Each structure stands twice: as structure tokens, then as C-alpha cells.
Amino acid sequence: MALVVQKYGGTSVGDIERIKNVASRVIATKKQGHDVVVVVSAMAGETDKLIRLAQQVTPNPDERELDVLISTGEQVSIALLAIALKSMGYDAKSYLGFQIKIATDSVFGKARIMDIQKERIRNDLKENRVVVVAGFQGIDESNNITTLGRGGSDTSAVAIAAALEADVCEIYTDVDGVYTTDPNICEKARKLSKISYDEMLEMASLGAKVLQIRSVEFAKKYNVPIHVRSSFNDNPGTLVCKEDREMERVVVSGVTYNKNEAKIEIMHVPDVPGIAAKLFKPIADANIVVDMIIQTSSTEKGFADVAFTVPKSDFSKTLQIVKSSLKEIGGKEINADENIAKVSIVGVGMRSHSSVAAQMFSALAKEGINIHMISTSEIKISCIIDAKYTELAVRALHDAFGLDKPEVTEER
């Protein structure tokens, strides 16, 4: 008998039939003898609908009130699921953030969970009750409703699993696991049976949209195993867990891409201390997150070229800032390019394998793909290339690292 936290996303509770389907899944888990805590999102499309309502009032709705508004989506879901469970003969009780309670800070729209009280949940479980918790929401010190940001229900589920020391946190979604790469681009993409927290973090932040990044950070911190699976079938999904020896044998676990960045280059900048600070401080002050930065020697001695990437949505704003500080920096020329993409390979096995980068570069070279920028971390290598080569690059890398082949060991 285990304690299982299950989280169902918006598409899994998208209509009444699907909510009943979720109830059946929960009951099946109960029948296996497990205690179940269920965390649900708003019905698919509801949160967007509520945001649109607010924006009909004003383009910039008050953040506290927006959280009051959008948190109703999950409230509807938990009530309907609890009604379904009770109508199917299983005792259940729904809880909102303030009832549990799920204490957060006061940053409306992207609050962070500080603490979760477990007494009420524990008591219900003891009485053989299914506990249904509203995802995405919490309550701050002054009893204001807060929300955790898009995908926040994942984080709610993992945090509850952590607080209850649950055996596993199952995240049900509309895909049946984490893939080696995007199956829409590369038909050889294969579902991973296991992936480490760190790899998942890299995958998530590089563009794979399966889990909210913060939920993975939470899971890593409290060592909560996450099982990502589909609510529409019974296939085993992907287990996101602590790194183990088996994983290290695999050099590369996945290939990801991101087309939402743009590149800015400043040519012929005097290579003196303080230049980088002068360049990047006003950008940071404008709340723009710079991703990759590289600096190379210019053709003329004593000068350098600086290149960096920012989200496309901040591209024009960044360009303005750079233009206005060009004189102060002493740069000669600005090159800007929106038609770029970032392709990355991720894998904890990289740490102990020296030739991975070279292998990546030659795989891209073989396809005639020019690399504009490179950035590496312990378990990831990213290359900026022309956007038009994205799909080709992803497939080439997937092949080069043999990601279509089954993992060495399959026992779990």
C-alpha cells in the first residue's frame, strides 16, 4: 500500500466524460489498495477564458483580483471530480488552497509555495477518503488568493507529494511521457523510461513543455519521484527521478530546440574591463533575460565582438537599448538576427564522456549546418544555428547519438 499523488491536467478534465474517466482512474488506484490525493487543473480553455474576461474590462487587470478570478477554474474542477467520485460510491472531499492550507508568498500570478499543512489531508486519508486538491492556487499571509503561474498545478502536486512524503507523484497529461525529442519533428523520437531531475530541468527550460520547471526543481529538492503519463491510456510513462548509474551509461538522453530566441551582435567593441557591465546592465534593468553570451576577439587587436541571445518577444526592446548605448560602449556596428534557433543535446552521461561536443559539431557539419554560437553546461551543449535548419539538425543529432535505439537497461 502506497500513498500516490495524481495530477490531472486541463485536457484530462476537459469535459464531464473526461472527469468521470479521471474518477475511474482514481478508483482503480484505490482498488489497488493505495491512498490517493488528486490534484486537478482547470478544465481545458477555462483559464484563458477567464483571462479574456478580465482583459475585456482592462488590458492590465489588477494582479490580486486576477488571481481571485482565474483560481475559480480549478475550484470548478475539484467540485465536479469530488461529485463524480461520490456518485460512484467513493468518499471524497475537495479542498481549495485556503482550506488545506497551501501557504505561498504574495507574488500574485507567480507565487511560490512556502508551506503545506498536511493535517487535514492525513485525517481524510485515514478515513479512507480520496482528497481532491485544487492545483495552481495558494493563500498568502493575509488570506489573499494567489496563483502559481502557468503549469502551476504540476508544482502543487509535487509540493503536496513532498509534504506528505508520497511514494510517487503521477502527472497525467495528454502525452504519455518524455520523449528523446519532439515526435512532430523526428519520427524516430522514443519515449524515455527514465530521466534524471537535472536532465528534465534542462529539457524543460530548453523547450520541452511537459512539466513546469519549478515542479521539477521542487521534486529534485525533496526527492519526489515524478511519473509522467497519459490519462488516455495505461501505458507506462517516464519516471523523473534521482540520477542513477544506469542513466550515466547513456551519453545523450534528448535533443531539444527553441525557436523563440533572437541574436544580437555588437562588433568591434574596445576590449577593456567594464564593457560587458555597461552593455548588459541596462538590459537587465529592463527585466530582459539574456540567455547565451559569447565574446570573441575582433579582427583588430584590442577589440572584441560580443554576441548574445534574448527571447524574441524582447528583441526590439533590446535592440533599442543596445543602439542607445552603442556610443558609450564604443562599438562599431550592430548585427541582429531573428531567424535563428537553438538546438541542444542533454544528458548526465556527458560528464564522463569527453568527445560529445566534437561529435555534435561534426554531426551538424555533415549536414552543412553552420554554428553561430555555442554554449555548454555540465550536462548540456547548445548551438545557435539558422532557424531553417532546425528540424534537420534535430534529426541529425537524434541519429548521431543513437537516440532511436532502446536504452541499455529496461528494468525499472
Next chain:
Amino acid sequence: MALVVQKYGGTSVGDIERIKNVASRVIATKKQGHDVVVVVSAMAGETDKLIRLAQQVTPNPDERELDVLISTGEQVSIALLAIALKSMGYDAKSYLGFQIKIATDSVFGKARIMDIQKERIRNDLKENRVVVVAGFQGIDESNNITTLGRGGSDTSAVAIAAALEADVCEIYTDVDGVYTTDPNICEKARKLSKISYDEMLEMASLGAKVLQIRSVEFAKKYNVPIHVRSSFNDNPGTLVCKEDREMERVVVSGVTYNKNEAKIEIMHVPDVPGIAAKLFKPIADANIVVDMIIQTSSTEKGFADVAFTVPKSDFSKTLQIVKSSLKEIGGKEINADENIAKVSIVGVGMRSHSSVAAQMFSALAKEGINIHMISTSEIKISCIIDAKYTELAVRALHDAFGLDKPEVTEER
């Protein structure tokens, strides 16, 4: 400078434009120098939509969870109104039942307000903030969400006005006040400028749907003046307040009707003690509310005829019960009639005028309308007649008591 509680019903906040209109009205009141607490209902149709969702899951949804579900309607309204107020430059804050808090008993679906904490509201008002409160909902001892029953937002508003000792509780609705009778039936119907709590209670329970009965009871108990008015114009509405001398001069304030009752007669029942108890106990046990009861001597000595009315929705159930106990009671025959209506005249002035009943009966007789049953209270006389005469009876009574003529005194 006064403290004004304003309540806006579902049609008044039916869409974004109307919510903005409500915000403008609130701001206009603020500009007059008043403190404002606003209580809002769910947007028109929302509560029904949520109930339908639950009934798609099961015909008898769990009551606790149903309250979790339907209380979201008001949550959406308060957030949108607060967003509108802030976007128009006025500080505002929305509150749910648990945040205020509005303490109720635990009878889900028709909870009663026990206590309202006023600290948070008082503090906000001191800081010149508009306080926006979700109507219809409260919180029980165990932090469960409760709702107050249909029309419950009226009661929320009056209870908040009572707790804060507000100067007036304005109830905005889609009609501009309380009328002498239904204007759809009688074109001479006239808006009352004033009506006493007791009259309003009789009017409400007799079929005028302007205010939830419980809100009037609450207002009477705590002496909260209610101003019923339209949110779509600036006309003065009707003041529901303590009885005064001026009101007593008016004999009849209104004519009401109710077509939702049915009549059951049991003929030739032995006139011995305990018969009434035997007849009505099983009906009460089935949770059926009997309205009028009359007992008359039967043609044969030592026997009586008993007649009573029940809501049409309970008619067939009641008939079954009566049939099954007919033998025990010793009755001879049952007459049942669904085609009846109750017409009533209401007025505090009746107390000091002896001829009102006779006047009513002769007005009906003049139109050839036969009276089946009569029941009276201190300030009300009701007659059961054939349903087909309802409209005719209402118009005849309206004329007979001169309700189309302006009230004696108009100063307020």
C-alpha cells in the same frame, strides 16, 4: 457622509459592459462622499450553468461539493468588479466569504449567517477603499464553503449592512422597486415609495419575487433600511423600512397572487380530537409545507370537511399520502384541484380598519368570482379562487382599494 451597502443582482452584472456600469454607479456614490461596500451576485445565468454541469455528472450531486462549485459564480463577479473599479482609478478589494469572514451554519445549499466579522471591511473603508464582497456564500466552522440559497445575495447584503450598522442597504435589481401588484397583469400597478418590513414579508412570501424573504427578516430584526431600485436608471425605488404612521393611513399596500399551489379537500371526516394530527403528521414528515388549512362542519352532524393547500410540486406526493391515510382518518372522499390560485391583499393599515375583508369579498363577488378558501393574518387576507380568474381578481382588488392613486404623503 454615510455608509452605503449596495447589492447588484445577476442581470446588473450580466456582462462586462454592465459590470463597468456598476463600477460607475459605485464611483458616483463614492463621489457623493459616501463609504461603499458592494455585494454582487453571479453573472446572470452562471449559477444555473454550474448546476447543470454538476447534474451532467449525477442527478443528485453531493451538497458540500455543489456549494464549492456554485460559489465560483460570485467569485468571478467580485474579481471583475474590483478590476473595473481599479482600472477606473478607484482603490478596491474583493473578498470571499472565508476572507471576511461570513460565518454560517453547515446546512449546505441553504446555510444561515451566524456572524460577520467587520474588522477587515472597516480597515479598508478607513483607507478609502471600495470593498467588494461575494454574495450568496459563507464559511462554516470547519472552513467548508456554504451557500445561502437562491436569492441569498440579498441576505448577504443586508447582513453586512446590519453588521456594519450601515445607513442604508441598496438592492439593485432589474425592476425599479416594489409595485402595488404585478405590472404585467395590471397596468395601473404603481411603484410604492415606502413599504414596511412586515408588508414586504407578506408580499415576498405571497409571490412577489423582488427580495429573498430571509433578507427582509434580517433587515427587520436589525432595523436596516432597504432601498430597492434599478441598476439601469436613476429613479428612486422603494424603501423597505420600519412601519410608520404614514403607512398606517394606507389600508392596503399591495395585491399579490400565487398560482403555484394546489388544493386538497377531505370530505366527511369524523369531528373528533386528533384527526388533524393524524392527517397532517405524515405530510409534515414528508417535508411538505402546508399553506392554508380550513375545517368546516360537514352537512352531517359530528363530521367535518378539511381543506388545505400545498405547493403544486408536492401535489401528487401529498395526494398519495392522504389516500393512504384516508381509511385511518375515516374520511369519505377526496377532492383535489390543481387549477386554483391565491390572491391576497396586504397592508399594515388593515389592523385598524374593520371592513377590509368585507370589501375584498364584495369586490370579488361583483366580478362573479367564487371564493373557495379564506385565510387571514393581522396584515393580510388571502382567498383561494379558480385559477382562471386570477388576473381579473388582481385588477378588481387593485381598483377596489384605490391602489392606482398616489399615496397620501409623498415626502420621504
